[in-house]
Amino acid sequence: MTAVLxxxxxxxxxxxxxxxxxxxxxxxxxxxxxxxxxxxxxHTTAAADAPDAAAFRFLGDVRDWVDxxxxxxxxxxxxxxxxxxxxxxxxxxxxxxxxxLGLAGLVAIAGAIAFVLGGWRTAxxxxxxxxxxxxxxxxxxSVDTLALTxxxxxxxxxxxxxxxxxxxxxxxxxxxxxxxxxxxxxxxTFAYLAPMTLLFLIGSPAAVVATLIYAVPVTIRITELGxxxxxxxxxxAATALxxxxxxxxxxxxxxxxxxxxxxxxxxxxxxxxxxxxxxALIDAPGLGVNxxxxxxxxxxxxxxxxxxxxxxxxxxxxxVTTAAARRRRRDWRIAVPVxxxxxxxxxxxxxxxxxxxxxxxxVNDLTSWVxxxxxxxxxxxxxxxxxxxxxxxxxxxxxxxxxLFTLAVxxxxxxVAGWRAALIAGAAxxxxxxxxLYQHSxxxxxxxxxxxALTMLLGIAAGVLSAxxxxxxxxxxxxxxxxxxxxxxxxxxxxxxxxxxSRFTAIVAxxxxxxxxxxxxxxxxxRDVPATVVEAALSAGSTPRQLLWKVQLPMxxxxxxxxxxxxxxxxxxxxxxxxxxxxxxxxxDVVAGFSQREDFGRGLAxxxxxxLLGVLLxxxxxxxxxxxxxx
Amino acid sequence: xxxxxxxIAMVVTxxxxxxxxxxxDAGDNKPSAGSKxxxxxxxxxxxxxxxxxxxxxxxxxxxxxxxxxKKNLKEEISWQGFETGEVDAIVENWGHxxxxxxxxxxxxxxxEAGPTGNTGVIGWYVPQWLADEHPDITDWNNLNKYADLFKxxxxxxxxxxxxxxxxxxxxxxxxxxxxKLNYKVVYSGSEAALIKAAQQATAxxxxxxxxxxxxxWLFAKEKYARVKLPAYSxxxxxxxxxxxxDYPDYKLDKIVSKKFAxxxxxxxxxxxxxxWTNDDQNLVSDYLTNQGMSADQAAEKWVKEHESTWKPxxxxxx
Numbered sequence: 001m002t003a004v005l006x007x008x009x010x011x012x013x014x015x016x017x018x019x020x021x022x023x024x025x026x027x028x029x030x031x032x033x034x035x036x037x038x039x040x041x042x043h044t045t046a047a048a049d050a051p052d053a054a055a056f057r058f059l060g061d062v063r064d065w066v067d068x069x070x071x072x073x074x075x076x077x078x079x080x081x082x083x084x085x086x087x088x089x090x091x092x093x094x095x096x097x098x099x100x101l102g103l104a105g106l107v108a109i110a111g112a113i114a115f116v117l118g119g120w121r122t123a124x125x126x127x128x129x130x131x132x133x134x135x136x137x138x139x140x141x142s143v144d145t146l147a148l149t150x151x152x153x154x155x156x157x158x159x160x161x162x163x164x165x166x167x168x169x170x171x172x173x174x175x176x177x178x179x180x181x182x183x184x185x186x187x188x189t190f191a192y193l194a195p196m197t198l199l200f201l202i203g204s205p206a207a208v209v210a211t212l213i214y215a216v217p218v219t220i221r222i223t224e225l226g227x228x229x230x231x232x233x234x235x236x237a238a239t240a241l242x243x244x245x246x247x248x249x250x251x252x253x254x255x256x257x258x259x260x261x262x263x264x265x266x267x268x269x270x271x272x273x274x275x276x277x278x279x280a281l282i283d284a285p286g287l288g289v290n291x292x293x294x295x296x297x298x299x300x301x302x303x304x305x306x307x308x309x310x311x312x313x314x315x316x317x318x319x320v321t322t323a324a325a326r327r328r329r330r331d332w333r334i335a336v337p338v339x340x341x342x343x344x345x346x347x348x349x350x351x352x353x354x355x356x357x358x359x360x361x362x363v364n365d366l367t368s369w370v371x372x373x374x375x376x377x378x379x380x381x382x383x384x385x386x387x388x389x390x391x392x393x394x395x396x397x398x399x400x401x402x403x404l405f406t407l408a409v410x411x412x413x414x415x416v417a418g419w420r421a422a423l424i425a426g427a428a429x430x431x432x433x434x435x436x437l438y439q440h441s442x443x444x445x446x447x448x449x450x451x452x453a454l455t456m457l458l459g460i461a462a463g464v465l466s467a468x469x470x471x472x473x474x475x476x477x478x479x480x481x482x483x484x485x486x487x488x489x490x491x492x493x494x495x496x497x498x499x500x501x502s503r504f505t506a507i508v509a510x511x512x513x514x515x516x517x518x519x520x521x522x523x524x525x526x527r528d529v530p531a532t533v534v535e536a537a538l539s540a541g542s543t544p545r546q547l548l549w550k551v552q553l554p555m556x557x558x559x560x561x562x563x564x565x566x567x568x569x570x571x572x573x574x575x576x577x578x579x580x581x582x583x584x585x586x587x588x589d590v591v592a593g594f595s596q597r598e599d600f601g602r603g604l605a606x607x608x609x610x611x612l613l614g615v616l617l618x619x620x621x622x623x624x625x626x627x628x629x630x631x
Numbered sequence: 632x633x634x635x636x637x638x639i640a641m642v643v644t645x646x647x648x649x650x651x652x653x654x655x656d657a658g659d660n661k662p663s664a665g666s667k668x669x670x671x672x673x674x675x676x677x678x679x680x681x682x683x684x685x686x687x688x689x690x691x692x693x694x695x696x697x698x699x700x701k702k703n704l705k706e707e708i709s710w711q712g713f714e715t716g717e718v719d720a721i722v723e724n725w726g727h728x729x730x731x732x733x734x735x736x737x738x739x740x741x742x743e744a745g746p747t748g749n750t751g752v753i754g755w756y757v758p759q760w761l762a763d764e765h766p767d768i769t770d771w772n773n774l775n776k777y778a779d780l781f782k783x784x785x786x787x788x789x790x791x792x793x794x795x796x797x798x799x800x801x802x803x804x805x806x807x808x809x810x811k812l813n814y815k816v817v818y819s820g821s822e823a824a825l826i827k828a829a830q831q832a833t834a835x836x837x838x839x840x841x842x843x844x845x846x847x848w849l850f851a852k853e854k855y856a857r858v859k860l861p862a863y864s865x866x867x868x869x870x871x872x873x874x875x876x877d878y879p880d881y882k883l884d885k886i887v888s889k890k891f892a893x894x895x896x897x898x899x900x901x902x903x904x905x906x907w908t909n910d911d912q913n914l915v916s917d918y919l920t921n922q923g924m925s926a927d928q929a930a931e932k933w934v935k936e937h938e939s940t941w942k943p944x945x946x947x948x949x
Contacts, residue, residue, distance in 0.1 A: 052872075197708075197711070201711060201714070201715045202704075202708055202711055202712060202715065202717060203715060203717055280703075282708075283702065283704055283708065283712070283717060289703055292703065293703055295820075295821065296676045296796070296821040296822065296823060297821070297822075297823045298821065298823040298824055298827060299823075382784055383784050386784035386785075387784065391784075391787070496820075496824070500819075500824070500827070500828065501785075501793075501817070501818070501819035501820050501824050501828075502783075502784060502785050502817075503784075503785060504784065579797075580820050581819075581820040581821075581824070582785065582817060582818050582819050582820050582824070584785070584817070584818065588797060588818060591797045591798075592797040592798075594705075594708065595705040595706070595707055595708065595796075595797055595798030596707060596797065596798060597707050597729065597730065597733075598729070598871060
């Protein structure tokens with residue numbers, strides 16, 4: 001998930017005058033003192049959230065209404081239910097097609113397509129990857145996951161590409177979509193499962209719609225970028241030659257934006273794949289079910305096999321689509337026979353028998369060895385971080401009255417992010433308490449902050465190292481690639497095995513999940529420091545340490561802040577998934593919401609609270625990044 | 632081919648349904664196992680449930696010739712499955728009177744299919760060695776005295792009460808509040824995590840207070856003492872927010888969808904007739920968890936060795 005690409009941020013780098021910086025410091029000093037004093041005067045005893053806040057009851061009533069009217073109200077009879085049927089039909093058709101080909105057929109067809117699009121290397125990869133599903137004994141599950149992913153991608157492209165073109169061509173459409181897409185992209189996957197089951201009940205249709213919502217912003221964004229990026233000179237030339245508007249679009253803009261459009265499909269696939277796995281929580285079939293079961297049994301080995309299958313699928317889909325973007329089309333004289341041969345293989349009745357390999361046993365052995373021998377150190381690490389960092393921070397946040405928290409967010413927001421971002425963040429902060437989930441939100445926030453701090457620490461260290469050592473960077477790149485294609489909840493398992501059910505488990509999983517993009521951004525930021533500057537510093541006699549601290553890091557500040565923004569949003573997504581393994585707070589509310597009927601209202605409210613928390617953190621850090629861009 | 636027919640059938644349904652709008656169970660027109668079809672069993676996330684389901688699935692497939700589709704679903708989501716046609720049967724249900732009211736009485740999409748023969752117990756437990764050291768710890772009145780023993784990084788200065796999957800039947804948060812206990816409920820997330828914690832507590836002599844239940848194979852391996860809560864009396868748990876009494880003994884039962892009961896034929900008959908003891912279930916659970924057997928192997932072993940138990944379940948004439 002190279003989310004970097006998908007979230008364009010406008011860097012307005014305004015050089016600051018020394019005086020402005022000085023007043024900024026005074027103001028923030030005053031603000032900090034005021035906040036501390038207000039906290040000391042007004043801090044509360046952290047009364048637990050009421051079990052039945054008005055918001056919960058309201059949302060519970062909404063659920064009851066939907067339940068009662070699902071088969072009578074026209075919106076459902078003629079709208080939602082049809083949507084559900086249609087999506088289900090589509091999924092069934094795609095799955096029937098994939099499953100109907102059989103193992104040999106699908107391998108042959110995929111290999112042939114990969115060959116035509118990318119060449120023999122890609123074809124080999126595709127064939128090996130698909131055979132891998134069979135070898136792992138996960139063929140039917142993989143087909144289910146593939147079918148759901150492809151269906152969701154198909155719908156995302158059908159909806160996203162036209163919207164993207166529209167957004168690029170019509171100014172107000174683009175302006176109207178932008179904030180909506182912003183919010184959609186920071187929505188953690190977890191937050192919209194419950195609303196989906198409310199409308200579409202459980203099963204594949206709800207899963208596809210949830211995946212669609214998760215993936216479509218990327219399709220729209222990248223399409224918009226691609227169309228908007230078509231050289232004006234080409235458009236002018238075509239217009240001068242008398243092209244109609246339709247011709248302009250189909251003959252000039254779309255073909256010229258082709259590489260970007262393929263990239264849009266590629267990114268959509270990656271997003272969809274990671275979401276499809278999570279939808280196992282609402283009864284979607286596929287590899288996610290294996291991972292969920294492994295989680296329930298704390299069986300790291302079983303999850304390893306399933307996780308491996310997901311990574312293989314991601315890599316194959318990624319390479320094939322990237323190859324398609326490179327436009328090195330195979331000659332039809334080769335392409336046609338290859339495809340024909342594949343079709344013949346697909347028709348032949350070849351049995352699916354394959355030898356089985358599984359990494360479950362060695363992985364489980366390793367896990368139990370680690371559990372046995374590292375128990376004291378893992379336990380010690382967990383307890384230290386919890387008592388030294390997490391508990392004090394959580395205590396501080398939960399005893400802060402909600403209005404003071406809101407004011408602090410507003411104040412610091414104004415200072416670092418400008419009034420618009422501050423107002424949005426402040427409203428989000430106030431919303432948390434309006435939902436009746438202030439305490440849980442603060443607990444989640446504390447976990448998120450600690451996890452983000454650790455992520456940044458590790459990410460910057462690793463990023464600096466790989467920026468300085470080319471060989472190290474070459475080794476870590478494929479590891480980072482693989483890590484970024486893993487769906488979030490695969491990371492819970494090793495964390496659970498090592499640290500049991502606790503908030504620290506969620507922190508560990510979040511750090512593993514969020515470090516790769518941070519490493520990337522930091523590395524890029526440091527590598528982008530102009531070579532001339534580095535040389536100048538070196539010739540002025542800087543030691544490597546001085547070079548890093550006085551030149552490279554300060555100059556890469558833009559990259560670091562962007563990394564912090566990305567990191568914090570990813571950490572939030574993972575921390576709430578940690579609700580599955582004892583991390584409590586909002587994540588737990590969401591899980592309980594779709595597993596206990598009486599908690600439904602609270603679960604939905606918690607989903608909303610997660611969204612608000614996401615908006616708050618994103619606005620503050622993104623605003624920070626924008627307002628004080630690379631200077 | 633079967634899938635294509637299915638798709639065509641669904642298009643037809645779509646078109647037919649077009650006249651009157653689509654109900655929430657539209658599109659699910661597969662006959663509910665009418666003639667040796669597919670039986671969709673919900674699999675709730677604890678191993679005792681799986682034992683029931685695995686043996687039933689084995690018999691359905693090998694004795695009656697059905698296909699069984701297992702669906703990993705949490706308890707309440709399984710009930711929703713009756714409505715959408717995703718689920719035919721739940722084969723170990725713990726009470727859930729509110730769901731029975733909604734889905735059986737009001738929506739009329741599910742019916743009861745008799746007890747499983749198992750008696751379910753839910754309660755709070757401590758490792759036996761801890762009860763030996765502090766004999767009075769098994770009375771809830773003394774729990775506050777020992778709260779310090781159960782402190783963890785997660786319990787915020789209070790004692791920790793470790794619960795299971797958030798979807799399990801539990802009144803623990805209300806109990807802790809209403810009995811004014813200085814404890815915090817922490818959810819481990821799954822049965823496996825609970826068992827792991829309990830085993831560690833026994834092996835490493837770490838104090839642990841945890842939510843647990845019977846039938847459960849672990850009790851055959853290690854000793855745990857149950858903590859006495861204020862005695863249960865009928866109706867004392869009527870308001871989930873005001874509960875201040877122990878859990879009742881649950882007569883575990885089976886629930887099937889209305890459609891399955893009407894058209895399920897021999898499959899429905901088998902599920903309705905199914906009844907066995909806690910020992911039977913623990914034996915299969917043990918195969919599954921500790922002997923490393925797959926669902927099919929465990930069920931096969933039990934079925935081979937207990938023919939007299941399951942023979943009467945097979946409906947006459949099939």
